[in-house]
Every structure is written in structure tokens, then in C-alpha cells.
Amino acid sequence: MSLFLRRPFSRPTVFRGSRCTEMTRPDSRPSWRLVGGGLAVIAFVVGGCGAAAPTYQPLTKGTIELGETRPVETKWGPRKVLAAHMTWLGMIGQAKTHIDLGQFYIANRPNSHLDRVIVALEAAATRGVAVRVLVDSKFARKYPKTLARLAAGKRITVRRLDVGAHMGGVLHAKYFIIDRQTGWLGSQNFDWRSLTHIHELGVRFRIPVVVAAMLATFEADWALAVQPVRAKQPATAKSPQPLGAPAERPTQAPRITPPVFNQASWRGQPVQVAAVGSPLGHLPQGLAWELPPLVRWIDDAKAQVSVQLLSMHRRARDGSHFPVLFDALVRAAKRGVQVQVMVSNWSKSRRSAAELSELQKIPNLTVRYVTFPQHSKGFIPFARVIHSKFMVVDATNVWIGTSNWSKGYFHTSRNVGVLVMGSQFATALDRLFAGLWGSKYAETLVPGKRYPKQRIAR
Numbered sequence: 513m514s515l516f517l518r519r520p521f522s523r524p525t526v527f528r529g530s531r532c533t534e535m536t537r538p539d540s541r542p543s544w545r546l547v548g549g550g551l552a553v554i555a556f557v558v559g560g561c562g563a564a565a566p567t568y569q570p571l572t573k574g575t576i577e578l579g580e581t582r583p584v585e586t587k588w589g590p591r592k593v594l595a596a597h598m599t600w601l602g603m604i605g606q607a608k609t610h611i612d613l614g615q616f617y618i619a620n621r622p623n624s625h626l627d628r629v630i631v632a633l634e635a636a637a638t639r640g641v642a643v644r645v646l647v648d649s650k651f652a653r654k655y656p657k658t659l660a661r662l663a664a665g666k667r668i669t670v671r672r673l674d675v676g677a678h679m680g681g682v683l684h685a686k687y688f689i690i691d692r693q694t695g696w697l698g699s700q701n702f703d704w705r706s707l708t709h710i711h712e713l714g715v716r717f718r719i720p721v722v723v724a725a726m727l728a729t730f731e732a733d734w735a736l737a738v739q740p741v742r743a744k745q746p747a748t749a750k751s752p753q754p755l756g757a758p759a760e761r762p763t764q765a766p767r768i769t770p771p772v773f774n775q776a777s778w779r780g781q782p783v784q785v786a787a788v789g790s791p792l793g794h795l796p797q798g799l800a801w802e803l804p805p806l807v808r809w810i811d812d813a814k815a816q817v818s819v820q821l822l823s824m825h826r827r828a829r830d831g832s833h834f835p836v837l838f839d840a841l842v843r844a845a846k847r848g849v850q851v852q853v854m855v856s857n858w859s860k861s862r863r864s865a866a867e868l869s870e871l872q873k874i875p876n877l878t879v880r881y882v883t884f885p886q887h888s889k890g891f892i893p894f895a896r897v898i899h900s901k902f903m904v905v906d907a908t909n910v911w912i913g914t915s916n917w918s919k920g921y922f923h924t925s926r927n928v929g930v931l932v933m934g935s936q937f938a939t940a941l942d943r944l945f946a947g948l949w950g951s952k953y954a955e956t957l958v959p960g961k962r963y964p965k966q967r968i969a970r
Contacts, residue, residue: 566594568602571694571718574776576785576932578940581700581712583884583896589947592940596700597625597707599716603690604632611636611643612730613688614926615702617651620658624704630658637667646734648683649674673733673926677741679794681925683733685914686714687726694718695726697928699822699900699914709887709895711948713820713902715912715930717785721774722930725787725798729928732796766793771800771931783934790915790927802913802929803836803922809905810840813849817841818904818945820854822897824917826867834919838871845877854949856897857883860963869959879957882948893969898948901929904941909933912941 571577579596604611611633620626637643645662649672652659663670675683687697698714700706717723771786788802789795810817819841826838845851851874859868860881872879884896903911913929915921932938948954 566592568594568598570602570606571716573718573720576715576717576719576776576778576783576930576937579696579698579714579716580944581707581710583709583711583887585888586884586953588951588953589943593944595707596698596712596714597629599696599714600629601632603688603694603696603716604629604636607636607641607690609641609691611641611688611690612646612692612727612734613644613702614646614683614685614730614733614928615688616682616684616686617647617655618645618658618662618702619655619704620702621704625707626702626704629702629707630662633662633668634665637665641667643668644730644734645670646683646730646737647672650676650682671734671737673737674741675924675926678736678739679791679924679926681791681920681923684921684925685729685789685928687730687914687928689723689727689730692727693720693723695723697726697914697930698912703894705892705895706899709892711882711884711898711900713900713912713944715932717776717930719774719776719785721772721798722785722787725789725796726928728796729789729799729926732794733926766795768792768804769800771805772798773931773933778932778934778937781934781936783932783937785933786931788911788913788929788931790922791924792922794926799928801922802911802915802927802931805931806903806911807836807840809903809909809911810837810844813844813905815906816850816852816904817844817906818852818854818942818949819917820898820903820945820948821901822856822899822916823859823864824853824855824868825864825919826870827863828919832919837917838867841871841877842874845874848876851877852945852949853877853879854882854898854945854954855879856899857881857966858897858968860966862962865957865961865963868957872957872959880949880954881957882953883955884953891967891970902941902945904938904945907938907942908935910938910941 578593579599580593581596620630633643652672659670662668673683675681686701689695696714696716700712700714706712771788773784773786776783776785787799789799790802792801826835828834841851868879871877882898886896901913901915910932911929915927921927
């Protein structure tokens with residue numbers, strides 16, 4: 513039996529002549545169908561005007577696909593990637609047994625794209641899917657409302673992980689696994705702004721080894737969330753060793769294992785994919801530490817390195833230095849590689865501008881800021897910004913992850929990512945990068961310029 517469900521959706525795009533407009537009638541809604549116990553997208557138009565837009569299609573085994581978010585009321589280049597919220601709805605709608613979400617936090621807003629994702633999660637639980645939600649404990653206190661709503665539902669279990677106590681940072685990863693077969697990771701937080709007002713990039717994948725690594729990460733953190741935190745002992749509380757007692761052995765440094773690449777495909781083209789993550793010392797089997805391969809790829813670059821991030825810092829919050837990625841980019845530029853770094857306008861602060869200016873002074877290395885105009889309905893805090901995190905090297909190698917390029921993301925916080933090798937896939941990311949790089953929203957950093965303070969939180 514076919515059952516059609518209709519839910520309101522925000523202003524779907526339609527075509528009128530050669531001009532792209534938006535419907536505002538309250539009854540303008542997409543169609544949904546309950547198929548085999550799961551909610552699946554039948555059709556929905558996303559993307560730019562004048563070209564066929566991608567639609568949601570389930571992944572076959574051994575494949576990977578992209579998902580993107582662009583701030584509403586902005587336009588640059590063609591949109592050839594499915595909107596992330598449509599991907600999420602499609603994946604959750606097809607879940608049959610399990611949904612496991614590892615998220616930084618959940619910040620919802622009524623009638624938003626994320627609200628429809630939350631409704632889809634609740635619908636999945638209602639039809640018998642076991643839903644587990646894991647969030648960072650610190651940010652759970654800041655955004656408790658939707659967590660309480662989910663925790664009140666049957667078959668939905670919520671846990672909060674104190675990553676600060678166990679690892680030193682936060683649960684900054686943003687990923688989920690469906691039926692232990694298909695996964696998603698990317699820069700999008702479970703935040704209504706991330707699906708509407710921020711430039712974001714992610715990937716979904718049905719690659720067994722990569723899914724297994726993400727699931728192992730989730731299981732390890734899920735178990736850690738209910739383990740007691742060991743109280744830190746003050747230095748004076750340490751008992752002296754008796755004479756003749758053997759000295760304490762130093763803690764063994766965590767072993768750094770190289771990423772293991774697995775054959776897969778993207779839109780029929782061959783690629784190799786490996787799972788990576790952070791921090792070192794808290795990685796399950798199958799998940800390689802992501803920092804070393806990033807540096808190695810930059811050091812092996814022959815022609816071009818393109819990096820897009822929210823931010824990158826040479827000096828950590830605690831005052832310690834983190835030069836490894838900065839120095840790798842400089843080495844590449846000095847040997848003739850064209851290095852392009854694109855960061856958000858939030859990095860116009862005096863501290864960030866000073867650090868990035870040192871890069872800008874290097875021949876063959878260009879840094880650009882991206883600034884999106886505020887929404888027509890007014891200022892939105894923590895939005896209208898690029899938040900995507902990816903790198904393309906020589907139109908061959910791609911990293912997509914959840915880490916900004918600062919020390920804490922690699923050494924003390926939980927993050928995940930993928931490494932993808934394949935020319936067709938990399939070329940698609942190069943084009944995505946180039947579209948924004950050459951847009952009216954991007955401006956080249958001017959060393960020594962005093963940029964005005966950016967409006968971020970209020």
C-alpha cells in the first residue's frame with residue numbers, strides 16, 4: 513500500500529521563463545512516499561537555474577557522493593551537488609534498523625530544514641529503527657531543548673560525551689551511519705543554520721571498510737560517554753617511590769598507522785577512499801590519524817594545492833605553536849606549487865590576519881577571505897560564512913573532513929574525515945573551489961591591513 517505524506521517545505525525553487533524565482537504559497541510542497549516502511553524522496557528540485565538539478569538516489573555498495581549547502585540568497589557557479597538536507601532526509605527515510613549520530617551539538621528551529629530532519633528521525637524511531645544520538649556534553653548544556661525532545665521519544669537514546677575530560681577538547685565530528693551500511697560526514701553541524709545559511713560540504717558513502725571505521729569510532733565514543741572520568745591528581749599528591757623501586761616507565765607514544773585505501777567509485781569513475789580522524793591516541797582500528805597524510809600530500813604536490821576552511825591558526829589557544837600545516841604550504845609554494853587558501857571572513861581578526869599575512873607574503877601562495885552578505889530578513893548569529901573543510905592536491909587527491917586547521921582539532925578533539933584519490937572526483941572539487949574563489953564574495957588578503965571587526969555572535 514502506498515501512503516503519501518505531505519509536510520511543509522521552505523520556498524521550493526521553480527522556473528518561470530528564464531528567471532529563477534521561489535514559490536511562497538503555503539501549499540507549495542514536495543512529495544514523499546512511504547516505501548517498504550521507509551520515507552523516501554520521490555523528487556525535488558534543487559540547484560541553480562537553467563540546468564537539471566541532482567536528485568536523491570540511494571547509493572550502491574562501494575560508492576561515494578557529495579552533499580553541499582550554500583547560503584540562501586547567494587549565487588556562484590553551477591550547482592551540481594545535491595543539497596545536504598535532501599541527502600539527510602533521503603538517508604534517514606530509508607533507514608530500517610539503526611541510525612547512529614555523532615554530532616557536536618543539535619540546534620533546531622521550527623519549520624527549518626533541520627526540523628524536518630528531526631521529524632524524520634522521530635518517524636524512523638516510530639517505525640522501529642533504533643536511534644542513538646551522541647553529542648558533546650559541553651555544548652549539550654548550551655543547546656538542550658532538541659536533545660530533550662529526542663530523548664523523550666521511544667527507541668531514541670541520547671548520550672553526552674565529555675571529550676574535554678577524556679581527550680582534552682570537544683566532540684567536533686559531524687557524522688552518522690544508517691543501518692550500519694551507509695555513512696555521512698562533513699562540515700554541517702546539526703544546526704538549522706548549517707543547512708540554510710552557511711557554505712558546507714560533506715560526503716555520503718557506502719564503502720564497507722570506511723563505514724566500519726566510522727561505526728567503530730561511534731561505538732568507542734558511545735561507550736566512553738558512560739565511563740567515569742578519572743579525577744586529575746595534583747602534582748603534590750604523588751607518593752614518592754621507595755628506594756630501590758624500579759622507575760615508572762614513560763607512557764608509550766601512540767602508534768601512527770598509515771591510511772588504508774579501498775577501491776570505490778564516484779558517478780561511475782574509480783576512486784580510492786580511506787577513513788581518517790583525530791585525535792591521535794583515541795582512534796579505533798581502521799581510522800588513521802589525518803594530520804600526517806595531509807602534510808605528506810602537500811609535500812608531494814607538483815602543481816597546485818587548494819584549501820578551503822573556516823579558519824587556520826599557527827598558534828594554539830594555549831599559546832603553543834602549531835606550524836606543521838603552515839610550514840607545509842610554504843614549502844610547497846617555495847618549490848613552485850600554486851597554493852590557494854580560502855578562509856571565512858571570521859579570520860579577519862587581528863590575530864588571524866597577522867598569521868595569514870605571513871602566508872600571503874610568500875610567492876605562489878594566495879589567501880582569500882569569503883564574505884557573504886547578511887540575510888535580507890536581518891542578522892543571523894554564527895551564520896553567513898564558509899564552514900566547509902576540504903583540500904584538493906594536483907587535481908588528484910582530496911581530503912574532506914570536520915577539522916579546521918588548528919592544533920586542538922588534531923590533538924585533543926574528536927574529528928573524522930576521508931581521503932579520496934581519483935582525478936574525476938578531484939576535478940569536481942577543484943571546480944567547486946574555483947567557483948567560490950573567483951566569485952564576488954572572495955577578496956585577496958592584504959598584509960598589514962587592519963580589517964574591521966566582523967559581526968559573528970550578535
